[in-house]
Amino acid sequence: MATVPMDERKVAHCREIAAHIAEDVQQYIDTHTSVGVERTMLRAFGVEGADDQGAPLVNVAVDRYHRAGLLGRGISFFLGRALLAGAKSPQDAAERLAFGPEVDRGETGPDAAQARVALQPHVDDALARIDRAKGDREALKKSAKYPEPPHKYVIVATGNIYDDAVQAKAAARAGADIVAVIRATAQSLLDYVPHGATTEGYGGTFATQENFKIIRRALDEATHDYGRYIQQTNYSSGLCMAEIAWMGAVERLDMLLNDAMYGILFRDINMCRNFVDQYVARRFIARSGIIINTGEDNYLTTADAVEKAHTVIASQFINEAFAKRAGVREEQMGLGHAYEIDPWIEDSFLLEIAQAQLVRQIFDRHPIKWMPPTKHKVGDIFFAHVHDAMFSLVGITTNQSIELLGMFSESIHNPMLMDRYLSLKATRYVYTACKHLGEEISFKPDGRIAKRAVQVLDEAHTLLEEVKRDTIWESISHGAFADVKRTRDGGKGFAGVAERSHDYVNPILERLEADQDKGLTP
Amino acid sequence: MTHPTAPNKPLRAYGDRDGDGMLQMSFTLQIPPSGRAREAAKRFAEMHGLKEPLVATMEECAEGFSFFVVYGHSKHAIDVSTIEVPEIRTEALSREEIETRVKTRLGRKIVVVGACTGSDAHTVGIDAILNYKGYAGDKGLESYKSFEAYNLGAQVENEQLAARARALKADAILISQVITQRNVHKENAAAFIALAKKEGWRDEVILLFGGPRVDHKLALELGFDAGFGAGTKPSDVASYLVERLSGDAKRAKPPVG
Numbered sequence: 187m188a189t190v191p192m193d194e195r196k197v198a199h200c201r202e203i204a205a206h207i208a209e210d211v212q213q214y215i216d217t218h219t220s221v222g223v224e225r226t227m228l229r230a231f232g233v234e235g236a237d238d239q240g241a242p243l244v245n246v247a248v249d250r251y252h253r254a255g256l257l258g259r260g261i262s263f264f265l266g267r268a269l270l271a272g273a274k275s276p277q278d279a280a281e282r283l284a285f286g287p288e289v290d291r292g293e294t295g296p297d298a299a300q301a302r303v304a305l306q307p308h309v310d311d312a313l314a315r316i317d318r319a320k321g322d323r324e325a326l327k328k329s330a331k332y333p334e335p336p337h338k339y340v341i342v343a344t345g346n347i348y349d350d351a352v353q354a355k356a357a358a359r360a361g362a363d364i365v366a367v368i369r370a371t372a373q374s375l376l377d378y379v380p381h382g383a384t385t386e387g388y389g390g391t392f393a394t395q396e397n398f399k400i401i402r403r404a405l406d407e408a409t410h411d412y413g414r415y416i417q418q419t420n421y422s423s424g425l426c427m428a429e430i431a432w433m434g435a436v437e438r439l440d441m442l443l444n445d446a447m448y449g450i451l452f453r454d455i456n457m458c459r460n461f462v463d464q465y466v467a468r469r470f471i472a473r474s475g476i477i478i479n480t481g482e483d484n485y486l487t488t489a490d491a492v493e494k495a496h497t498v499i500a501s502q503f504i505n506e507a508f509a510k511r512a513g514v515r516e517e518q519m520g521l522g523h524a525y526e527i528d529p530w531i532e533d534s535f536l537l538e539i540a541q542a543q544l545v546r547q548i549f550d551r552h553p554i555k556w557m558p559p560t561k562h563k564v565g566d567i568f569f570a571h572v573h574d575a576m577f578s579l580v581g582i583t584t585n586q587s588i589e590l591l592g593m594f595s596e597s598i599h600n601p602m603l604m605d606r607y608l609s610l611k612a613t614r615y616v617y618t619a620c621k622h623l624g625e626e627i628s629f630k631p632d633g634r635i636a637k638r639a640v641q642v643l644d645e646a647h648t649l650l651e652e653v654k655r656d657t658i659w660e661s662i663s664h665g666a667f668a669d670v671k672r673t674r675d676g677g678k679g680f681a682g683v684a685e686r687s688h689d690y691v692n693p694i695l696e697r698l699e700a701d702q703d704k705g706l707t708p
Numbered sequence: 709m710t711h712p713t714a715p716n717k718p719l720r721a722y723g724d725r726d727g728d729g730m731l732q733m734s735f736t737l738q739i740p741p742s743g744r745a746r747e748a749a750k751r752f753a754e755m756h757g758l759k760e761p762l763v764a765t766m767e768e769c770a771e772g773f774s775f776f777v778v779y780g781h782s783k784h785a786i787d788v789s790t791i792e793v794p795e796i797r798t799e800a801l802s803r804e805e806i807e808t809r810v811k812t813r814l815g816r817k818i819v820v821v822g823a824c825t826g827s828d829a830h831t832v833g834i835d836a837i838l839n840y841k842g843y844a845g846d847k848g849l850e851s852y853k854s855f856e857a858y859n860l861g862a863q864v865e866n867e868q869l870a871a872r873a874r875a876l877k878a879d880a881i882l883i884s885q886v887i888t889q890r891n892v893h894k895e896n897a898a899a900f901i902a903l904a905k906k907e908g909w910r911d912e913v914i915l916l917f918g919g920p921r922v923d924h925k926l927a928l929e930l931g932f933d934a935g936f937g938a939g940t941k942p943s944d945v946a947s948y949l950v951e952r953l954s955g956d957a958k959r960a961k962p963p964v965g
Contacts, residue, residue: 356770372827375863388827388892454861488835528844561832565920565938597920597938604736607769669839 187585188628190543190639196647197548200503203650207658208507214458215465219690221377221682222459223466224248224261226428230312230470230694231265231276231305234395236381244429245378247284254289257684259298263691264290266301269308276308298689309693313473313701316435320475323438326406330415333363336556336581336589337417338613343368343600345387347397351404356603358408358416361610364441364588366419367401368600369393374424374453375678379433389600393420393430398437417441419479422467423449425459425679431467435474441520441588442471446508447501448481450662451670452488456680457659468512469698478514479588480505483524483557485668491526491561495541496645497667498523502549503650504658513702516551520588524557525577533634535576540638542584543629548643556581558592570594571612578616583624589613718785729782731758734775741766741774749776757784793925801947803852810854813954820849820949821873822882823860826896830886831862833919837882837942846941855946866900870907880914880949883932885922893921894930901931914952916945 225244236242251257251264265279267290273279283290296304340362342353347367354365370387373380383400384392391397398420405416417440422431427444434442446464449455471478482498482505489497502521509519523545527534545554558577563570574592581589591609593601601609629635653661665671723730733753739745746763753761758780769775801809810818822834836843838859840850849857858876860869873881883900885893897917904910910931917927918936927935934948 356773359771360769370827371830372863453863487832488839490841602736603773604734604769604775607767607775669841 187624188543188583189547190540190629190636191631192544192547192639192643196643200500200548200643200647200650201507203647203654204500204503204507205510207504207650207654208511210657211461211508211659212465212511215462217686218458218462219257219260219684219686219692220459220462220679221245221248221252221257221684222426222428222463222679223692223695224251224257225378225426226432226466226470227260227262227692227694228265228276228280229429229432230316231262231280231308232311232315233277233280235277240381242378242381243280243284247280250284250289252682252684254291256289256292258687258690259292260686260691262305262693263292263298263301263689266304266691267292267296269304270296270300298691301691302693305691305693309697312694313697316432316470316474319436319438320473323440323475326409327415330409331413332415335553335585335587336617337363337587338610339364339366339419339555339588339590340606340610341366341368341590341601343390345370345389345391346385347383347391347400348385350391350397351400353603353606354401355404355408357606357610358405358414359412360607361614362416362591362606363414364417364419365401365405366441366443367391367393367397369421373426374421374449374455377425377679377682379426379429393433395433395437398433398439402438419443422471422478423481424453425449425455425463425682427460427463428467428470431470431476434476435470439476441477441479442467443481444468444471444478445481445522446505447658447662447667448484450672450677451668452481452484454672454677456677456683457662457672457674458683459677459679462683464508465512466695468509468514469695469702472513472515472518472702473698475518477518477520477553477588478509479520479555480522483522483526483555486524486526487561489669491524491528492531492537494669495537495642496649498541499545499548499642499646500649500653501667502545503646504653506549506552513698516549517553519549519552520555521545521549521552522555522557525559525580525592526557526561529559529562529573529576535580536634537638538577538580539584539629540635541642542580542586543635544639544642546584546586553587555588555590556586557590558596560592560596563594563596565598567594567598570596571608574609575612575616578613579620582617582620583627585624718787720785721782729759729784730779731782732764732777732779733758734777736769736773736775738773740772741768745774749774749778753778753780757782759783800941800943801950803943806852806943806946806950807854809950809954814854817854817856818880818949818953819856819858819876819878820880820882821858821860821869821876821878822884823864823869824862824884824886825864825866825869825900826885826892827863831859831884833886834859834861834882834884837884837918837936837940837945842942844941846943848942849946851942852946854950866896866903869900870903873913874909878913879953880916882916882918882945885917885919893919894926897927897932898930905931914949916948918945 225248228244268279268282340357342350368390371389380392383396408416419441422442422444449460482501571594595605720729721731761780765777767775838857839848842848849855915932917932920938922935923937924935
């Protein structure tokens, strides 16, 4: 494999700095919870359903206790007490929390320890459900052919889940290995997960548990019919990232877009909320074996891809550090980056190779997610098709793991059936024709590609030092990433954060933490 | 506006000879490949006005679907002399000219507030126009000494944008809409105009609409002052605003939509 020069000590130091940066935030995470986190726990206990206005039961229950200022004790505490008071199931208990005549202030009666005992069998069920889904996924993977990377990743986005299912299967047939259903654009800012199958959505389709099932069924059929395991992806981001992570875990998703900082930067979600939520989301992800896809590629769509290349690497180190703290293994970390350099710059292709190869070498066990050009696509579909082919050439040469296919109609419309077909065909050509190119070539040790790689790692190292000095909270408010500035108490969802009390009860999270940290995860 | 070399001559698609009307089209039909499918594609092309269509490729692009590329001679011609386009832009002003004019004629900065409204989360357009970095080497409004640019980002509600723009005493408001389905971009934009009228300040501010599906004509129809489509550079928007505010209003011209 052709390699670029990489200073191992510098890489190790970058990891140390990133660990320090994440540790600072982890202290905040470990003392806080959020409405999103608590709703996730109710869902994990099996609580489901929505009222006649479409408000999920988990929202009604959690909001009630948050308004009463009691969320810091953990919704599980009150759920356990409702069970002790005679509720016949977690569902029944949650309904009592939501609609009972009085809010349980938890002042007399069973204490935290007793509540934990009452919850114990349901905690076991909650974990068994995740483990079972993981087992089913692994068995299906073994029964079908699992293609070699780079895996070809395509998106469908009709707004109607039933049309998405048809398109997802068509994409698999045309050669896609991974199918993502793009989410309706406003969903990341909804502080609830819509209920049931949905047929209307702008810019994409809502992520709901039922929609996950519908696509999984279509892709199971595709796996069976075409003899290749087809992976399903959705978005564990926004204000419901933890709930969606749990849904992905039990509905057998293979990947989830999930990033420690993306929501803060690109959706103006409050930092505190986002850090707390990403941790819990990743605990479920770690348990279920789902691969995360981080969003560093987005930095290059707002900031300049040449000048700010190092911010991608720095952020990847930080994302890795946060993911490790949530028990996610390197093999589950699909760190993201993108082919977004202005194609008309001299040697732009060389710069792309340098970056892609550097990422590959630094994160050598990670299933790297490689994103196509978007920013410089302006409607000339013929040029865009060539542009995408060059992107695929870098992907195969530098052995990227997960390649989101470029669409020549990017910036015009959501991909049509034939757009996706032609993209898959061209990618198949490049992958086949250049399969072993990376093994046959080498980069000049003092050449342009090598020098660029050294420069980008140096700059990433310097940026990490600065972030460590200023803390991540301050760095984000100065615009260190993607040129976007966010403040600690600004953004959406801050009101949904609560400080944990000294006797906070969350036995599902505790079990996830304990099992993962002891290496007991099945 | 007439064709520069051949006034009043009907325009035909140009392949390799004047008047041959050659064009290519590609489409998908819900039928598996077969002789019959090929004939269906040929007739389909003929119905679109192509003479002697050549079905260059027929491939199964999904189960039960065929993808076609067809070449043929279009019989259609356009008489460009009959085309009326609301306004055609002249040259963008240079950076120096913009700065000098605002300084000498206006004597204060031009305040511009922009956002991606509604559910649209794609800030690529508004970022290209407002942010320092700009687009394709053309620096954004933030980079001009004579502009004060506020980019409110994505998923901004109309009410929020209106309130912020009013508080900042904006000279111009930019609304960007990138991703759309079922014409939601038009509805969002029209709702903003309705809001401005209802609150009674529509005429106190210049309202601009931008995005890949937007053109000047559409923007005017919706009640905006100007529309900016794909390929618009920050200097186009800057020139427009300078002409409107500190020059000859009639010379303020957005690019051809």
